[in-house]
Amino acid sequence: MLKKLVLTGAAGRLGSYLREPLSNMCEELVSTDITDDIGxxxxxxxxxQVDIAVYDQIAPLLEGADMVLHFGAIVDERPFEELLGPNFVGSYNIWEAAHQHGLKRVVYASSIHAVGMHKKADFIGIDAPHKPDTFYGLAKCFSEDLGSMYWDKRGLESVCLRILSCAQVNNPRALGSWLSYDDLIQLVTRAIDTPSVGFSIVYGVSNNDRAPVDNAKASFLGYRPKDNAEQFAEAILADAAPADLTDPGEMCQGGPFASVELGKSATKSMNIVNDKKKT
Structure with missing residues (x-):
């Protein structure tokens, strides 16, 4: 059992599902968020309660930790200036504090939006070059590159989880992009318990028949998703409008993020159900 884990973004929807399994993997779980209560x-x-954009707030919490799971961020497209603190500076603070305190690994909630302008039909692998769809996606590219650099220069391991869509399946895109909560937990567990990872990228996606990405080169992590969004296909497709083949949101990995104007919210049009786990 690990001695101590630190989780950022603990008040978020994904964080709510990770807290219990993480608490079972360590003697002490330190959950953090900018909000004042997580249940x-x-x-x-x-x-x-900390602001990850302020180094002196987050850094002391990493003392004595084995790993940090960095899920804290603004989870939408916003003007660059709004994302700069939490999504860019916050990531730097996490990696630098992890280095200063001698942690073994950072597990980072990256996103498909780091490669969101790639076409779904290209079936990209984990080695696809960065092609961000938004400032939000650009922050994911920055953080992945931080992880790569801190491994190369300082020997700090990272696993970057390029999550596609970890939410209820209620649209055609999600038939390929869905990551179930059970598979999320398995993915994070493998990112923690794999003995050696160096700098690694893995797509956070379930075992969907229509998955648009290839995890073959991340197979050493042992992530073997069990859920499949095809169970929802008949109902979803029966109500779906014909795809607009001129819309980047239909054709590109990033979905609505690929077609939204820079700096404008992409999640407003996504009908994401807030089924946060209650504690």
């Missing part, structure tokens, strides 16, 4: 804590969990 009832698990027996070995403590909460710290």
């Amino acid at each position: 009832t804590l698990y027996p070995n969990e403590r909460f710290a």
Whole structure:
């Protein structure tokens, strides 16, 4: 069992599903968020309200930790100036604090939006070059490159989880991009318990028949998703409008993020169900 794990973004929807399994993997789980409450804590969990954009707030919490799971960010497209603190500076603070405190690994919630302008038909692998669809995606590219550089220059391991869409399946794109919560937990677990990862990228996607990305070169992590969005296909496609083949949102990996104007919200049009786990 690990001694200590730190989770950022603990108040978020994905964080709500990760807290319990993470608490079972370590003696102490430190959950952090900018909000003032994350609900009832698990027996070995403590909460710290911090702003990851402020180094002196987040850095002390990493002392004595084995790994940090960095899920904290603004999770939408915004003007660059709004993303600069939490999504860019926040990532630097995490990697630098992890280095300063001698952590073994950073597990980072990256995103398909780091490669969002690639065509879905290209079936890209983990070695696809960065092709961000938004400032939000650009922050993911920056953070992945931080992870690569800190491994090359300082020996700090990273696993970057390029999550496609971890939310209820309610649109045609999600038939390929869905990551179930159970598969999310397995993905994070493998990112933690694989003995050696160096700098690694893996797509966060379930075992969907229509998955538009290739995880073959990340197979050493042992991530073997079990869920398949095809179970929802008949109902979803029965109500779906014909695809607009001129719309980047239909043709590119990033979905609505690929067609939205820079700096404007992409999630407003996505009908994401907030089925956050209650504690």
